[in-house]
Amino acid sequence: MRNGIFHLLTGTAVAIALSASPASAQKKYDTGATDTEIKIGQTVPFSGPASAYATIGRTQAAYMKMINDQGGINGRKINLIQYDDSYSPPKAVEQVRKLVEDDEVLSTFQLLGTPSNAAVQKYLNAKKVPQLLAGTGASKFTDPKNFPWTMGFNPNYFVEGRIYGQYIMKTYPNAKVGILYQNDDLGKDYLNGIKAGLGEKAATMVVAEASYEVADPTIDSQILKIKAAGADVFFSASTPKQAAQAIKKISELDWHPVHILDINASSVGAVMKPAGLEASKGVISVNYIKDPLDPTWKDDAGMKKYLDFMAKYYPEGDKTSIFNTYGYTTSQMLMQVLKQCGDDLTRENVMKQATSLKNVVLDLALPGIVANTSPTDYRVNKQLQMMKFDGERWQLFGPIIEDTGAAG
CATH class of the missing domain: 3.40.50.2300 (Response regulator)
Incomplete structure (x- = not known):
């Protein structure tokens, strides 16, 4: 009898031990991720006809510095690699190939502009590298059936x-x-x-x-x-x-x-x-984002966080620019996805987490606006206000x- 109880307890202990060590607790890495670093890549029109968007990339780089100063995500520092594509599709192709094949990034992030994203979409999907939170709202970038590795951020x-x-x-x-x-x-x-x-x-x-x-x-x-x-x-x-x-x-x-x-x-x-x-x-x-020029938000906690960030990490930037609020918001969403990944920093899990967002509220989202995604609906922003x-x-x-x- 006592032996039977002992065996039962032993079996229970083993079961508990196994349940306490789920697969998710095991560290899993793809190219671009280690115990100390997550390598992310993007192209930005720092020059050319759409260079007004360059400040978005500068805000994003400043945001990553802030996160790294705070200890990174799950103990890992973000290494954001940026190249200028001049809003030129051929140049975007060249630079994205460099990010994937030479720099070996885990994921691309916020490639800016519809033409540049269109030029690299098939390549990134063939390589199974996330085209994450792309800076475009064209319909072809929220098409999980044909392009499962591509996810746009902008409203469609x-x-x-x-x-x-x-x-x-x-x-x-x-x-x-x-x-x-x-x-x-x-x-x-x-x-x-x-x-x-x-x-x-x-x-x-x-x-x-x-x-x-x-x-x-x-x-x-x-x-x-x-x-x-x-x-x-x-x-x-x-x-x-x-x-x-x-x-x-x-x-x-x-x-x-x-x-x-x-x-x-x-x-x-x-x-x-x-x-x-x-x-x-x-x-x-x-x-869908609060406007720093609107006095409605002068005492808003999220707006205060944004303004404090700009003052410390991007003081030369225009704190009233919607391009900079956009850069801050997209960066915050990337951090949410990476945080959800935990220690499973595979490209597959990056996409899995990005497409399973549940009622995510960002600092600068208008009241009532939340982000939800699913494996069949990649659209991050489906709510707008006139x-x-x-x-x-x-x-x-x-x-x-x-x-x-x-x-x-």
Whole structure:
């Protein structure tokens, strides 16, 4: 009897010991991760036509320094390797290959821009290297069936465009809509999204469409074409340089359409100020991140953390720039993913953790906005709020809009 009890207890002890040592407790590493370091790589347009975005990369580098000063993630320091791709797809390919094959990073992070991400997507998926939190909202970057190693961070461009179309239908049902769009996945997703939001009336409501190339020196002729078509609602699906040019040209023409601008080009410092604050008055867009210019957040704990970070780690940066709040927010999300990875720093687990986010609240997320992902829905940001520029700063209006419909 006593022997039987002894054997039973011994068996129980073994079972407890086994249950206390789950597979997750074992350290697992892929290339780019060790007991002391996690190697992450990115390309940033530090130069070229989209160099307004360069400050995002600088904010992200500063954030990693802060994390390392605090002891890193799960005891490991972050080694962020950055290269300039000049917003040039061929250069992005060259630099990403270098990151993967020479630097041997565990994951890429926040490759900036739709063209650059498109150029390396197939390569990274073939190599099974995470294209994590890519700096684009084009639909092809939230397509787990065809590209399981790619995950965009930005709100989906098609969905954002659809929200604008629905807003126009509700507020300006008899509008004549003119659309300026960048001739790439970014612009085309927005174009298709706004038409989806307009529904069956799109064919009659859209009176003009004009595309431009990233390298075009101006978009004056496109603006003139849209104005001549009689548009009274103007949608600019563009990046900062062209967005500023459009605002300025519209003002010079003394043309006063309802002006809607995509989220990527809503920076006060990089777009509104160069275009002219008075000229920018009344422009409409969306957001999901708190604006440092908005006094609503002056006592907000998350905003205070961001401002303290900027003061200490990036004092030369513009603390009011939405590009810098974006850099801070994307970095915080990367830390969340790496923290969830624990000691299983394999590329497979990086993607597993990134696609199983549950009600993640970031410091600068607007109240009510949380991040949720799943293996079948890679979209991080599915909630947005409308805003209008008052000549000094953006003013939020309306409810939080959540669009979980098909992403293009």
